[in-house]
Amino acid sequence: MSRTTPGSLDGSARERLELKAKWVWRETLKIHRRAPETRIASSLSAVELLTVLYYGGFLRLDAARPLWELRDRFIVSKGHGAIALYPILADLGFFPAAEFERVCRSGGILGGIPDPVIPGFETVNGSLGHGLGVGAGMALGLRRKGSASRVYVVVGDGELHEGANWEALMFAAQQRLGNLTIIVDDNGISMLDHTERFLSHRSLCTKLAAFGWRCEEVNGHSVAELHAALATMTADDGDTPGCILAHTRKGRGVPGLEDVSLSHVMAIPRDVIDRLLGDSS
């Protein structure tokens, strides 16, 4: 059941991932410019972690066969955060880039919250708190089949308020699902406010360790730290499920949006996007 995992990241590989992350960030903003009704702040915090998973050699996928049996299973349980996946999946060939012309429009497949009508999406998400349990079921099934495929789930820190996650966290540790890795996009903000202010997770890493998980904290905007943590988690063929707690900032890189309490529901004005894309090009 063992398989090779990416080694350490050298300087040029790191630079390549950073450039890719910048590109994903820009393309995500372009989607929002076309479809201002998309909730964009939640995607901007996840740009680097999605980039490292897809371009850092972690997810084994085949765009020509989205449901290939030997693929790794990947679920972005925080549905709104998956908009940043659209440019990545198109870039990798899961669907034609022409789809961007009709985001959130009649006849298109790319909506404000992705559904598995889009090649490359496994499950229905967006309603929060489902992805982790479904991912644990997949991990159990893969182990039963003797498969070397792994399961990765991205959850939000706000999403972790949903109790079903904690049922799944207990279960995964009990069943020793070492083939399951979750990445918490810990941007610290749900829809209405900073989570610290109304329902704090206190020390999430300590909590998860007490639940029987192996947990590592990283700067979620550092591709090097994300890469190193993922490499450690996946190199370990053990039987402990792993969690990467990625500290991020919601609305990352957009003045007036970044780390603002209500950023989840805020749209970025068109001229601001134009300026940002001009500035960073």
Next chain:
Amino acid sequence: MSLRPRPMRDAFLNELLGAMGRDERIFFLTADFGSPVLDRLRAEYPDRFVNVGIAEQNLVNLATGLALEGFKVFAYAIAPFITMRCYEQIRVNLALLGTLREVDVTLVGVGAGYSYVISGPTHQCYEDLTIMRVLPNMQLLSPADWVAARATVNHCLRAKGPKYVRLDAQPSPALYAESHAFDFARGFSEIHEGDGLCVVSTGYMTQVAHRAIGQLPTEHRPSLLDLFRLTEFDDDALAETLARHPSLLTIEEGFRGRGGLDALICNLVSERGLSCRTFSAGLDNRYRFDLGTRDDLHERAGIGEQSLRRRMLDLMGEASPSAERNGESSR
């Protein structure tokens, strides 16, 4: 009719136990709910049996993940908990996702209606017919005895996709001959053929209706239909059977007038333009905390053997003065 009382769940699990020996893809999850047969299943197939704990939301989510990996999953718990505690998990991961991916999950809920007699409303289940029927892509199966429960296993193994099977918690005698061949494409059986009135019921209430009919004089017996499949039944055949009768009486161990069996039949009557008058028996629109035997609870709710016998007599003697006095039952 065999008098040997047997719980539906034992017949169901026993049949499933045999199937698990033939099909390695069958996986069994329970939310900390058991039975003696389940002890055998757990001992024989420890790799395909998991007790997920008292956690129905996770039960459904795990079942989904396993089904996406190609397993035929049976998820087992007490009826109100496996339907209502995790309803949104069922909606999103079974009904909704099941329209795009194959999600072969059978939810098995034990404790339909009043069958957990002394446990009160938390453990009783009067809402499941309504709420499970409303979900597109979800099959709803409601066997009337252990023979039908046993046959339901094989239907579930053949019919892919999400399913909900509601089982009674109490042992009861068989209504069907042990060798009865159930027609799942048709979805209902005509247990008696009468004229005038047609009684339509499901689950354990078919047994109560059958006993009530047994008390009527042979020349005054209504037809009795057992609807064991509440979705994807043969609606042409059902409409045709109903149309032979001037009056229909639906009987359910659930709320009356709230989208359950009565609504299913009324919709069919209306859509097909049938001229039958429709009457319903079921629970009033309120929760009760009464103690007593199941028969007591049924009589208080107007769905006991004696209440139903009187109701049938009234409805069959439509032209008689006693029927006029009971006109309020037409609602």
